Amino acid sequence: MTVKIGIMGYGTIGKRIADAVMRMDDMELIGVIKQTPDYEGEVAISKGIKLYTYEDRVNKFEKAGIRVTGTINDLIKNVDVIIDATPDGVGAENKAKIYEPLGLRAIFQGGEEAEVADTSFNALANYDMAIGKRFIRVVSCNTTALSRLIGAFLIHGYKIRKVRAYLVRRGADPREFKKGPINDVVFNPATVPSHHGPDVQTVIPTIDIITMAVAVPTTMMHLHMVNIEFDGQVSKGEIMKILEETPRILLFNSASRKIESLAQIIEWARDLGRLRGDVMENALIEDSITVFQNELFLMQGVHQESIVVPENIDAVRAMFKLSSKWDSIRKTDLRLNLIT
Numbered sequence: 001m002t003v004k005i006g007i008m009g010y011g012t013i014g015k016r017i018a019d020a021v022m023r024m025d026d027m028e029l030i031g032v033i034k035q036t037p038d039y040e041g042e043v044a045i046s047k048g049i050k051l052y053t054y055e056d057r058v059n060k061f062e063k064a065g066i067r068v069t070g071t072i073n074d075l076i077k078n079v080d081v082i083i084d085a086t087p088d089g090v091g092a093e094n095k096a097k098i099y100e101p102l103g104l105r106a107i108f109q110g111g112e113e114a115e116v117a118d119t120s121f122n123a124l125a126n127y128d129m130a131i132g133k134r135f136i137r138v139v140s141c142n143t144t145a146l147s148r149l150i151g152a153f154l155i156h157g158y159k160i161r162k163v164r165a166y167l168v169r170r171g172a173d174p175r176e177f178k179k180g181p182i183n184d185v186v187f188n189p190a191t192v193p194s195h196h197g198p199d200v201q202t203v204i205p206t207i208d209i210i211t212m213a214v215a216v217p218t219t220m221m222h223l224h225m226v227n228i229e230f231d232g233q234v235s236k237g238e239i240m241k242i243l244e245e246t247p248r249i250l251l252f253n254s255a256s257r258k259i260e261s262l263a264q265i266i267e268w269a270r271d272l273g274r275l276r277g278d279v280m281e282n283a284l285i286e287d288s289i290t291v292f293q294n295e296l297f298l299m300q301g302v303h304q305e306s307i308v309v310p311e312n313i314d315a316v317r318a319m320f321k322l323s324s325k326w327d328s329i330r331k332t333d334l335r336l337n338l339i340t
């Protein structure tokens with residue numbers, strides 16, 4: 001089966017998912033729904049992506065000289081699922097106004113409340129929970145990174161007593177010129193836990209996790225400082241083996257490779273020629289991996305713009321029962337060149 005996909009919202013996340021869908025042989029990108037005629041629409045057309053818009057906006061596109069293939073109604077009757085990558089809260093509105101009344105399936109992003117979907121999703125941690133579901137929510141960038149990390153140990157049978165994670169969040173994405181901070185460290189909301197811990201529990205309900213978060217003036221990546229307490233002693237050797245073997249986790253050794261900052265990790269991806277300089281894996285700082293008896297400490301970089309892209313692809317396979325968890329993860333990673 002080839003799943004026919006429409007993408008609603010063609011911003012930071014939507015355009016990356018569109019490119020990823022086009023690389024899959026079991027999915028077909030029918031088109032994307034855009035609200036505004038702009039440079040991103042022009043680029044999409046140059047890549048062969050069909051644009052659709054709302055009926056009352058067709059004129060705007062025509063005036064701007066950007067060709068639309070049709071209206072949202074034309075797209076919707078030709079797709080099996082909509083991947084909704086609109087801003088926080090719009091996905092829930094779309095569900096009520098469009099997807100539910102028309103009997104459509106949809107995949108939402110982490111800016112929506114968990115209640116929008118039948119399940120929250122991370123491929124490594126809970127792929128099987130999403131099999132056959134009509135509405136799936138791919139959790140946010142921070143939650144994806146934490147779920148992968150915790151999931152890596154749980155799938156090997158490790159028992160985790162608790163996770164404590166401190167998140168240094170990027171202030172904005174690179175193209176968001178109106179957002180900040182530009183000279184501050186923002187602690188609001190300072191409440192503990194930050195929303196990230198409870199969000200991880202929507203994927204791994206049994207995990208004891210507490211998170212704290214601040215936002216800083218960078219657009220590069222988030223940085224997590226994570227402490228995992230296991231039920232019993234662990235060795236650095238076994239931890240390293242698991243992290244090295246887990247898909248979508250990459251180790252960066254700053255001592256030997258002279259990668260000393262998040263900017264250099266992005267530069268590494270750009271130098272490799274990765275599309276947009278994306279790093280879809282957890283970027284684990286190898287030198288930070290430290291084990292004291294039953295406790296693990298580490299730092300990881302999280303490329304907010306791209307880390308959820310492979311999970312959206314896997315969510316489609318789970319929804320349509322196209323592949324088992326590991327087959328899907330392998331296929332996605334091969335086609336996105338994440339396996340080197």
Ligand code: NAD
Nearest residue numbers: 009010011012013085086087088109110111112140141304
């Ligand atoms: P974005 O603002 O970059 O893109 C959203 C796009 O949707 C914009 O192009 C906007 O014009 C369009 N849009 C808005 N309303 C629309 C509508 N009714 N119909 C069609 N298009 C509409 O946002 P983003 O960063 O890509 O975030 C999308 C979702 O992904 C959010 O839930 C967000 O929380 C989540 N997410 C974002 C990041 C990130 O760091 N950017 C990371 C992980 C998850």
